Amino acid sequence: MGRPSDDRSTLRRSLRVGPKASKRGGGPAKPASGADSLLSATRKVKSVSGPGRVNVSALAEALERWFATAARDLPWRRRADPYAVWVSEVMLQQTQVATVLPYYERFMMRFPTLAALAAASEEELLGAWAGLGYYRRARLLHAGVREVMARYGGELPAAREARQTLPGIGPYTNGAIGSIAFGEREPIVDGNVARVLSRLLGLDAPLGSRASTEALWASATQLVEAATQPSALNQGLMELGALVCTKRKPRCDACPWADACVAFAQGLTAQLPRPKPRVAQAPVALLAYVLETDGGEVLLEQATGNLFRGLWSPPLRSEPDRALIDSAVAWTEVGRVTHVLTHRRLDVRVLHGHIHPAVENATSMPERAAIPSEPGAFHALGSVGDAAAGMQRLCANASAPRRWVPLTRLEAIPMSRLALKLLELLPRLDDAQLAMELA
């Protein structure tokens, strides 16, 4: 890869400090100091080329100038109030912009203010979030806005220290809200920013290590402190990571920092950042019982444990249930689904059963919308013989709430992505509808 050949020679000279430092602003060249360079940020961490000596003010200036021309027009950039920034940053955690866009627009229509979200039930919140994944962040956001209502009268506090005590606001989200919504000089480091700065500085320590984390936050702090506009600087960092300094094939020829970048100069963009050591994902074997009626409904159960808590899914069991398998419901194994979480790899055998018409008729009574969960409830719905007994065994295994849901109404139910993958195995479900849910 060759060096860029644009006309940014003035900026190019100013990015480096030391003997060849440029005369910025027409004045005498300023010698590099700890405050002026990213040298102090890399002092404690090994760099592939020794400590970087980079003029921080020039870097900040170059990035802000680049962002002014390269920034995408994104809906959360049109509304920089603290609540909107908070929602967008939570949605963007571990999720691509293209995926977030339709969810963000719908979410803000449904919950336009912090007060509206605080007043919503968890089910309403999860319904609006369904399909985005990582539901814990949605619950934390919900807990956070409720705390803002209770403690701060519905106004997100401008003080960083006050925000950082709120549920769901970690150092990155706090810095994003502080810089974008309040214009404060607060740093941000997420995966994208870590990649950009690791390459710029040539950091040799693996991501997630103490040395790397300290160096990245120190560099991000120096940059935002040198910025003209903290909001533009931080959003520029995010945008550079998303559009130019991408994980694979970074477009260094379009990068405003190319002339200061250690990874580019050393041909190490493919090696940096050094990855985190892999976390072992424990295998977990599960059985899913997908029970369908002739009327096009499916039995869903709400998870009450840590896994997918609050979300609906066909009943999941960790062990085969002999009583259930021997019941009047004829189960057929229709496939396997693998679902990977941060620390676990779920291997799910999917069993499909068709409910006996007698049971279906009995449960067509008015109580059908919310099937009672107590053992024996199915007998109470009518004398339906062995099939009902099988259903009772199925449901007696769990204390979780259950309900019948028409396959055409799944979008109204907050479900895990695993549940959608399980239902995808049902032949009667409309392909286009499910594709939309899974998108």
Ligand code: SF4
């Ligand atoms: S020059 Fe290349 S590797 Fe360095 S920060 Fe820019 S895009 Fe990333």
